Amino acid sequence: MPSYTANTRDMQFLLHEVLNVTAAGVPGYDELERDFTEAVLDAAAKVASEVLAPLNVVGDTEGCVLENGVVRTPTGFDAAFAAMKEGGWTALDCDPEFGGQGMPYLLNCAVGEIFVSANMAFNMYQGLTHGAYSAIHVHGTEDQKATYLPKMVSCDWTGTMNLTEPHCGTDLGMLRTKAEPQDDGSYKITGQKIFISAGDHDLAENIIHLVLAKAPGGGEGTKGISLFIVPKFMVNADGSLGARNAVSVGKIEEKMGIHGNSTCVMNYDGATGFLLGDLHKGMRAMFTMMNEARLGVGLQGYAVAEAAYQNALAYAKDRLQGRAVTGVENPSGPADPLIVHPDIRRSLMDQKSFLEGARALTFWGAHLIDRGHKAGDAAAEGLVSLMTPVIKGFLTDKGFETCVLAQQVYGGHGYIEEWGMSQFTRDARITMIYEGANGVQALDLVGRKLAQDGGKHVMAFFEMVKAECKAHDGDDRMKPFTDALKGASKQLQAAGMFFMQNGMKNPNAALSGSYDFMHLMGHVCLGLMWTRMAKAAYAALDGGASDTAFYEGKIATGRYYMARQLPACAMHLARIESGADPVMALGVDQF
Numbered sequence: 001m002p003s004y005t006a007n008t009r010d011m012q013f014l015l016h017e018v019l020n021v022t023a024a025g026v027p028g029y030d031e032l033e034r035d036f037t038e039a040v041l042d043a044a045a046k047v048a049s050e051v052l053a054p055l056n057v058v059g060d061t062e063g064c065v066l067e068n069g070v071v072r073t074p075t076g077f078d079a080a081f082a083a084m085k086e087g088g089w090t091a092l093d094c095d096p097e098f099g100g101q102g103m104p105y106l107l108n109c110a111v112g113e114i115f116v117s118a119n120m121a122f123n124m125y126q127g128l129t130h131g132a133y134s135a136i137h138v139h140g141t142e143d144q145k146a147t148y149l150p151k152m153v154s155c156d157w158t159g160t161m162n163l164t165e166p167h168c169g170t171d172l173g174m175l176r177t178k179a180e181p182q183d184d185g186s187y188k189i190t191g192q193k194i195f196i197s198a199g200d201h202d203l204a205e206n207i208i209h210l211v212l213a214k215a216p217g218g219g220e221g222t223k224g225i226s227l228f229i230v231p232k233f234m235v236n237a238d239g240s241l242g243a244r245n246a247v248s249v250g251k252i253e254e255k256m257g258i259h260g261n262s263t264c265v266m267n268y269d270g271a272t273g274f275l276l277g278d279l280h281k282g283m284r285a286m287f288t289m290m291n292e293a294r295l296g297v298g299l300q301g302y303a304v305a306e307a308a309y310q311n312a313l314a315y316a317k318d319r320l321q322g323r324a325v326t327g328v329e330n331p332s333g334p335a336d337p338l339i340v341h342p343d344i345r346r347s348l349m350d351q352k353s354f355l356e357g358a359r360a361l362t363f364w365g366a367h368l369i370d371r372g373h374k375a376g377d378a379a380a381e382g383l384v385s386l387m388t389p390v391i392k393g394f395l396t397d398k399g400f401e402t403c404v405l406a407q408q409v410y411g412g413h414g415y416i417e418e419w420g421m422s423q424f425t426r427d428a429r430i431t432m433i434y435e436g437a438n439g440v441q442a443l444d445l446v447g448r449k450l451a452q453d454g455g456k457h458v459m460a461f462f463e464m465v466k467a468e469c470k471a472h473d474g475d476d477r478m479k480p481f482t483d484a485l486k487g488a489s490k491q492l493q494a495a496g497m498f499f500m501q502n503g504m505k506n507p508n509a510a511l512s513g514s515y516d517f518m519h520l521m522g523h524v525c526l527g528l529m530w531t532r533m534a535k536a537a538y539a540a541l542d543g544g545a546s547d548t549a550f551y552e553g554k555i556a557t558g559r560y561y562m563a564r565q566l567p568a569c570a571m572h573l574a575r576i577e578s579g580a581d582p583v584m585a586l587g588v589d590q591f
Contacts, residue, residue: 001054001057001420002053002056002057002307002311002419002420002421002423002424003049003053003310003311003314004048004049004053004117004118004307004310004311005045005049005310006041006044006045006048006049006113006114006117006118007306007359008038008041008042008045008114009550010356010359011037011041011110011113011359011363012034012037012038012041013533013536013550013554014359014360014363014533015032015034015037015106015110015363016034016037017536017539017540018360018363018532018533018536019106019363019364019367021037021106021367024367024371025375026104026367026370026371026374026375027374027375028102028103028104028370028374029104029106029370031103032104032106032107037107037110040107040111041110041111041114043087044089044111044114044115045114047083047084047087047089047115048114048115048117048118048119049118051080051083051084052080052115052118052119052122052123053118053119054076055074055076055077055080055119055122055260056118056119056120056121056122056260056420056423057420057423058074058075058076058260059073059074059077059119059121059122059259059260059261060121060257060259060260060423060427061259062074062075062259062260063252063259063260064201064252064259064260064261064262065252066200066249066251066252069248069249070200070202070249071199071200071201071202071249071252071262071264072201072202073201073202073203073260073262074260077122077203077260078202078203080122081122081125081126081155081203081204084126084155085154085155085156088101089111089115089126090126090129090130090153090154090155091153091154092107092108092111093105093107093108094130094133094149094153095137095149095153098137098145098149098150098153099149099150099153099154100153104366104370104374105366105369105370105373106363106366106367106369106370108366109295109299109362109363109366110363112127112296112299112303113299113302113303113306113359113362116299116300116303116304117303117304117306117307118307119260120258120300120303120304120427121257121258121259121260121261121427122260122261124197124198124258124261125155125158125198125201125203125204125261126155126158127296128158128159128160128161128197128198129152129155129157129158129159129198130159130292131159131161131292131293131296132152132159132160132161132208132210133149133152133153133159134288134292135161135210135227135276135285135286135288136148136149136152136208136210136229136276137149138285138288139227139276139277139284139285139288140229140276140277144229144274144276147235147239148208148229148231148235151205151206152208155203155204156204156205156206157204157205157206157207157208157231158198158201158203158204158206158207158208159207159208159209159210160196160197160198160199160207160208160209160210161196161210161286161290161293162193162196162199162209162210162211162212162230162266163175163193163212163286164193164194164195164196165177165191165192165193165194166192166194170436170437170440173220173221173222173225175191175212175213175214175225176191176214177189177190177191177192177193177211177212177213177214177268178190178191178213178214178215179213179214179215179226179228179273180215180216181215181216185274186272186273186274187213187215187228187272187273187274187275188270188271188272188273189211189213189228189230189247189268189270189271189272189273190268190269190270190271191213191268192250192265192266192267192268193211193265193266193268194253194265194266195253195263195434196209196263196264196265196266197261197262197263197434198261198262199249199262199263199264199265199266200232200249200262200264200266201262205233205241206231206232206233206235206241207231207232208229208230208231208232209229209230209231209232209247209266210227210228210229210230210276210286211227211228211229211230211268211273212225212226212227212228212282212283212286213225213226213228213273213282214226215275215279215280217280218279218280219280222283223280224280225280225282225283226275226277226278226279226280226281226282227275227276227277227282227285227286228273228274228275228276228282229273229274229275229276230245230247230268230271230272230273230274231245232244232245232247233245234272245271245272246268246269246270246271246272247266247267247268247269247271248266248267248269249264249265249266249267250264250265250266250267251264251265252264252265253265255430256426256429256430257423257425257426257427257428257429257430258427258430290435290436293435294388294389294391294392294435294436294441295362295365295366295369295384295388295391295392296435297392297396297431297434297435298358298362298365298391298392298393298394298395298396298431299362299395300396300399300428300431301358301392301395301396301397301398301399301400301428301431301432302354302355302358302359302362302395302398302399302402303399304399304403304424304427304428304431305351305354305355305398305399305400305402305403305406305424305428306355306359307424308351308402308403308406308407308421308424308425308428309348309351309352309355309402309406311406311419311420311421311424312347312348312351312405312406312407312409312410312421313339313348315338315409315410315413316337316338316339316344316348316409317337317338317339318337319337319338319410320333320334320335320336320337320338321335321336321337321338321341322335322336322341323335323336324336324340324341325341325342338409344409346564347405347408347409348409349557349560349564350402350405350564350565351402351405351406352557353530353557353558353560353561353564353565354398354399354402354526354561354565355402356533356554356557357526357529357530357533357561358395358398358399358526360526360529360530360532360533361387361391361395361525361526361529362391362395364529365384365387365388365391368380368381368383368384368387369384372384379457379460382452382453382456382457382460383457383460383461385449385452385457386445386449386450386452386457386458386461387525388449389441389442389444389445389449389518390441390445390518390521390522390525392435392436392438392441393438393441393442393445393518393522394518394519394521394522394523394525395522396428396431396432396438397432397438397519398522399428399431400425400428400429400431400432403421403424403425403428404425406421406424407421407422407424407425438515438518439514439515441518442514442515442517442518443511443514445514445517445518445521446499446510446511446513446514446517446518447510447511447514450496450499458496462489462492462493464528465485465489465524465528466489468482468485468528468531468532469482469485469486469489469531471535472531472535477538478531478534478535478538480559480562480563481527481530481531481534481558481559481562482531484527484562484563484566485524485527485528485531485562485566487566487569488520488523488524488527488566488569489524489527491520491569491570491572491573492517492520492521492524492569492573494573494577495513495516495517495520495572495573495576495577496517498513498576498577499513499517499576502579506579506580508580508583508584509579509580511580512579512580512583512584513575513576513577513579516572516573516575516576517572517576519568519572520568520569520572520573520576523565523566523568523569523572524566524569526561526565527561527562527566530558530561530562531558533554533558534554534555534558534559537551537552537554537555537558538551538555
């Protein structure tokens with residue numbers, strides 16, 4: 001069975017030596033002293049290793065079962081969910097007014113990585129609830145907040161988001177679910193939703209569905225969509241549960257992975273719903289959930305890969321195969337361990353350098369969210385809006401690729417279920433698809449985010465990269481980082497210039513290169529993160545840090561990324577500058 005140990009050492013490095021949280025000037029960050037964050041992360045790591053990780057294979061093999069209209073979760077999930085609730089893990093960054101602990105989103109993000117790595121499918125039950133909580137917290141009435149949020153913070157009640165229908169996914173303007181207004185101010189919701197994660201289960205007393213539907217008078221397209229709170233059980237005036245609402249599970253989807261999470265077809269047959277936010281403004285309310293969810297999915301992409309990498313690394317150290325080309329390194333054994341071979345090293349370095357860069361980028365994104373929400377920093381809000389499709393799209397693409405690399409280290413054993421590597425690969429695959437498929441993330445980045453607010457956010461990012469490089473002028477140790485980052489940043493700017501010069505007269509010229517642009521920008525972002533991490537590592541060594549192996553390893557890993565991964569930026573630029581013609585050359589009937 002696979003194992004997992006939370007990499008709290010690297011998390012502490014990012015929090016206190018790269019982000020320098022206690023001096024960041026964000027409300028609440030002054031409480032994030034090193035001893036405090038260490039205690040929280042160590043406690044989360046214990047829950048992950050002792051409670052969640054042992055259930056990962058159980059959830060995968062048993063899956064969820066629909067019995068008499070109720071979904072039964074895998075063996076042990078109910079006890080684990082109770083332990084999560086009792087430990088307060090579901091309430092970490094929620095509003096204290098509703099029973100939350102009020103900690104920064106950044107810390108919740110770090111803890112979330114640990115739980116996802118241990119058991120992604122299980123963590124989705126509370127993860128979806130957090131998104132629904134956020135939407136109600138921002139857009140709900142005072143009465144709605146008082147009714148739903150305390151129970152959702154504790155996860156006595158869980159939450160979902162209902163967007164997709166059988167005939168429409170990304171194109172929500174085509175949705176058919178109807179909302180008919182009633183005399184008492186409620187609505188009757190009728191329609192079918194599919195792919196609803198945690199749509200039904202036996203872990204909570206009630207499930208609060210947030211459902212997109214069209215109410216009369218909204219017009220065509222997404223402008224006519226509203227968002228509704230539709231509880232599984234109606235809530236009485238005193239907060240107790242009443243009658244079962246007219247919402248039911250049609251079936252549990254048969255999926256490639258995340259078997260431990262109940263992905264349901266949901267049928268709404270005149271179910272009672274309550275408007276959340278403004279009428280016909282449902283997309284704005286839903287995107288409160290979507291933006292948080294997209295950063296969370298980016299986290300999932302690398303968190304599952306982290307678990308896969310840890311197991312591949314252990315296997316590479318233990319499995320004896322062949323001899324090192326430079327001479328025997330295990331003379332007492334019949335062969336040398338896999339890790340002596342350069343191609344295995346390449347694979348492991350690809351994995352390690354991506355994972356540590358991805359963690360840094362996600363933590364920085366969470367820090368920007370905190371800076372925007374807690375400190376009212378509009379520039380941070382704009383920057384994280386720009387980064388969200390990159391974090392979601394690039395990190396999940398590369399996270400899946402990393403899982404495949406980890407699986408490959410095992411050779412044939414990686415293809416056999418008993419080793420567990422198949423599950424990591426299957427579970428990671430969904431991250432590239434849900435919460436907006438990665439092609440849509442690329443279109444959002446190029447079609448909307450680059451030009452947002454007159455392009456000032458992407459220009460601010462370029463200035464940030466430039467300033468980071470300039471700060472190390474004269475430091476020869478940093479040249480492998482700054483030289484590579486400068487070159488990659490220039491290639492990213494050249495790609496943006498190509499879009500500006502060609503996109504208006506031929507939109508396909510921009511959209512054909514959008515996916516490459518997302519990856520190009522992802523590499524630049526990780527290059528920036530590695531430059532910052534190298535700076536922090538050198539500072540620690542200069543200061544006489546005792547943990548020299550950690551810091552020297554950090555620098556060597558960063559140098560690997562800059563030398564072996566950033567050159568991909570030139571390839572992506574070449575593809576972008578080839579324009580639309582190679583992509584659009586064939587007629588439809590020529591495929």
